Amino acid sequence: MYNPDKTIKQNPLVLGIESSCDETAAAVIRGRRLLSSEIISSATEQAKYGGVVPEIASRAHTDAVGEVVNRALTAAGVKITELDAVAVTYGAGLLGALLVGLSFAKSLAYALNIPLIAVNHIRGHLAAAYLQDEALKPPFVTLLASGGHTALLHTESYSDFNVLGGTCDDAAGEAFDKVARVLGLEYPGGVNVERLAKNGEGSIKFPPCLVKNSEKLQFSYSGLKTAVINYCHNAEQKGEKINPADVACSFQHAAVDPLVKKTVESAKALNAGTVTAGGGVIANGYLRETLAAECQKAGIRLILPEKKYCTDNAAMIAAEGLIQYNLGNFADMSLNARAQIPLK
Numbered sequence: 001m002y003n004p005d006k007t008i009k010q011n012p013l014v015l016g017i018e019s020s021c022d023e024t025a026a027a028v029i030r031g032r033r034l035l036s037s038e039i040i041s042s043a044t045e046q047a048k049y050g051g052v053v054p055e056i057a058s059r060a061h062t063d064a065v066g067e068v069v070n071r072a073l074t075a076a077g078v079k080i081t082e083l084d085a086v087a088v089t090y091g092a093g094l095l096g097a098l099l100v101g102l103s104f105a106k107s108l109a110y111a112l113n114i115p116l117i118a119v120n121h122i123r124g125h126l127a128a129a130y131l132q133d134e135a136l137k138p139p140f141v142t143l144l145a146s147g148g149h150t151a152l153l154h155t156e157s158y159s160d161f162n163v164l165g166g167t168c169d170d171a172a173g174e175a176f177d178k179v180a181r182v183l184g185l186e187y188p189g190g191v192n193v194e195r196l197a198k199n200g201e202g203s204i205k206f207p208p209c210l211v212k213n214s215e216k217l218q219f220s221y222s223g224l225k226t227a228v229i230n231y232c233h234n235a236e237q238k239g240e241k242i243n244p245a246d247v248a249c250s251f252q253h254a255a256v257d258p259l260v261k262k263t264v265e266s267a268k269a270l271n272a273g274t275v276t277a278g279g280g281v282i283a284n285g286y287l288r289e290t291l292a293a294e295c296q297k298a299g300i301r302l303i304l305p306e307k308k309y310c311t312d313n314a315a316m317i318a319a320e321g322l323i324q325y326n327l328g329n330f331a332d333m334s335l336n337a338r339a340q341i342p343l344k
Contacts, residue, residue, distance in 0.1 A: 002109075002110050002113065002332070002333055003113065004109070004113050004114050004115045004116075004330070005113075005114075005115075006115060006328065006330060008325070008326060008328060009084055010031070011030055011031030011033075012030070012031070012084035012085055012322070012325055013028065013029075013030050013078060013082055013083050013084045013085075014028070014029050014030075014083070014084060014085045014086075014087055014117075014318045014321050014322055014325060015027070015028055015069070015072070015073075015083050015085070015086050015087065015108075015318065016028075016029070016087045016088070016119075016314040016315065016316075016317035016318025016319075016321055017065070017069065017086065017087070017088040017089070017101045017104060017105045017314055017317065018088075018089050018101060018121075018124070018312060018313060018314040018316075018317045019061045019065065019089065019093075019097050019098060019100050019101030019102075020089045020091075020092070020093025020094065020097060020098055020101075020121050020312065021052055021057065021093055021094060021097060021312055022041060022042045022043050022046050022052050022057045022060070022097075022312075023039050023040070023041045023042075023043070023311075023312045023313070024039070024040045024041075024042075024060065024061045024064040024065050024068050024100075024101070025037070025038065025039045025040075025068060025312065025313050025314035025317075026038050026065075026068045026069040026071070026072035026073075026314045027072055027313065027314035027315040027317070027318045028072050028073065028075075028076035028078060028083075028318065029131070029315070029318040029319065029322060031322070032130055032131065032134045032319070032322065033134065034131050034315055034318075035075070035076035035077070035078070036071075036072045036073075036074075036075035036076035037072070037308075037309075037313055037314060037315040038068050038071040038072045038075060038314075039068070039313060039314075040060075040064040040067065040068045042056065042057060042060035042061075042064075043187070043188060045060065046187060047186055047187045047188075049187075050181070050186075050187055051177075051187050052094070052187075054094045054095075054096055054097065055096065057094055057096070057097045058094070058096035058097050058099075058100060061097050061100035061101065062100050065100055065101060065104045066104070069104070069108075072314070080108075080112070081112065083112060083114055084114060084115075084325075085109075085114055085115040085116075085117055085321065085325050085330075086105045086108050086109045086112075086114060086115070086116055086117065086321075087105075087117040087119050087317050087318055087320065087321020087322075087324070087325075088101055088102055088104075088105035088106075088116070088117070088118070088119060088317065088321075089101060089102075089119050089120075089121045089124065089317055090102055090118045090119065090120075090331075090335055090336070090337055090338060091120065091121065091337060091338030091339065091340065091341040092120075092121055092122065092148065092338060092339060092340050092341045093121055093337075093339065094339070095337050095338075095339050098337035098338075098339075099337045102335065102336075102337050106333055106335065110333065115325065115330040116330060116331045116332070116333070116335065117321040117324045117325055117329070117330060117331060118324075118329075118331040118335050119317045119320045119321050119324065120320070120341050121312075121317075121341075122144070122146070122148070122149055122279075122341070122343060123320045124316040124317045124319070124320045125144065125146060125278035125279045125280075125310075125316055126142055126144065126153070126155070126161070126276075126278045126320070127278075127316055127319035127320035127322075127323060128278050128305035128309045128310065128313075128315065128316040128319060129142075129276035129277070129278060129303045129304075129305055130319050130322075130323075131305065131309065131315055131316070131319050132303050132304065132305045132306065132309070133303050136274070136276070136303055138155045138156055138157050138158060139154065139155060139156050139157075139270075139272060140154075140155050140267075140272055140273075140274035140275060140276055140303075141153070141154055141155070141164075141263060141266050141267040141270060141272045141274070141275050141276075142154075142155050142161065142275070142276045142277065142278065143259060143263045143275065143276075143277040143278075143282070143291070144277070144278055144279050144343075145171075145172045145173065145259060145277070145279045145280075145281035145282055145287075146171060146172075146173050146278075146279030146280045146281060147171060147173030147174055147177065147280055147281075148171050148173070148174070149166070149167075149171055149279065149343055150166055150167040150171045150172045150173075150219055150221070150259070150281075151163055151164075151165065151166035151167070151343060152164040152165050152166065152217060152262060152263060152266050154266075154270060154272070155276070158323045158326075158327075159323060159324075159327055161344070163343065163344060164217055164266050165216055165217025165218055165219070165262070165266075166217075166218070166219065166343075167209075167218070167219045167220065167221060168211060168218045168219070168220050169220050169221060169222035170220075170221040170222045170225060171221065172209070172219075172221055172255055172259070172281045173190060173279070173280050173281050174221065174225075175209075175221035175224060175225045175251075175255060176189055176190040176193050176255070176281065176284075177189035177190060178225050178229070179193055179225065179228050179229075179247075179248070179251050180192055180193050182228060182229050182232050183196070183232070183244050183247060183248060184244075190280065190281065190283075190284065191283070193248045193251070193252065194248075194252065194284050194285055194286065196244060196245050196248040196249075197245065197248040197249040197251075197252045197286065198245075198249075199245040199249075200243060200244075200245030200246040200247070200248055200249030200250070201245075201246050201249055201250075202246075202249045202250045202252075202253040203246055203249075203250060204231065204246055204247060204250035205250070206224055206227045206228060206231070206250050206251055206253075206254040207223055207224055207227055207254065208224070208254050208257065208258045209221050209223075209224050209254060209255055209258050209259070210258035210261075210262070217262060217266070219258065219259070219262075221255065224251070224254050224255060228247065228251050231247065232247065252284075252286055253286075256284065256286055256287045256290060257290065259287070260287065260290045260291045260294050261294070263275060263277075263291065263294075264291075264294045264295060264298050264300065267295075267298070267300050268298060268300075272300070273300060273301055274300065274301045274302075274303060275291075275295055275300050275301070275302050275303070276302075276303045276304070277291065277302075277303075277304055277305075277310075278305065278310065278316070279310060280310055280311045280312070281310075282304065282305070282310040283307040283308075283310040283311055288304060288307075291304075292304070
């Protein structure tokens, strides 16, 4: 019978498991101290098809989940029987992929009779900053930028935030991937756009991703994405050559600069002394450099997770799992995977 001890321990040993897309990951934390973080990725295989194929991802997770958990436990120097809780991504993501990690986590929690913790993948991205600075405490302003979400948040407590604004259509990460395809770059697109942009100049005037004359703080990547596509297609139809590096650089400026500007402005307006960021797009070097420079000018403290903890990983899942553990938010064996979960 599954009846775990729900006593809240100080500095618990938490195993995090992540399998929402094409990375199978596991990590171990003791309190807010990261002990290990391991990833087995199927990205190389997925690149053959120009993107993630759900069935291939699910099979890869099935093959890798046991191994990656063992690696994380070994690297952390702990025994599986020492774990106090298992945190796992239950959404959002690819259902088949999620079910692999979730089933493994449920089996482990049941066998060890320890709490099972359901983690929202996006909240995991937000929690990554806590591992970067163990002394970090709310309130602060958070920039969320990923393949599925783009938003500015006022993080008011460990468990709650206020949405200041966000995208009204596509997410920043999705736009990076679409532009990569138009430029003929391999999957994953975001990192290859960034790499190409380093050799270009921002000389092409693409529309910035900020919605003007709006009462709300809104971003829009649909128009920017379409502008880049039209620029490339129009040149092709006229038989004109384009400079892909200039296109990548100009797009990157239009996609990133408004995010940085509004993040700093929001922090100033709220008298927030700290800014954090999370999501795969936060691994973009230009964004990190620009945001750091603007925060420094404004006298705002910036906490950025390492690049490897911005893209999908289990350390962030364990970090959010710890927050839910301390709140006593435990799941039961009826927990199921969800393809979509609201940001709030």
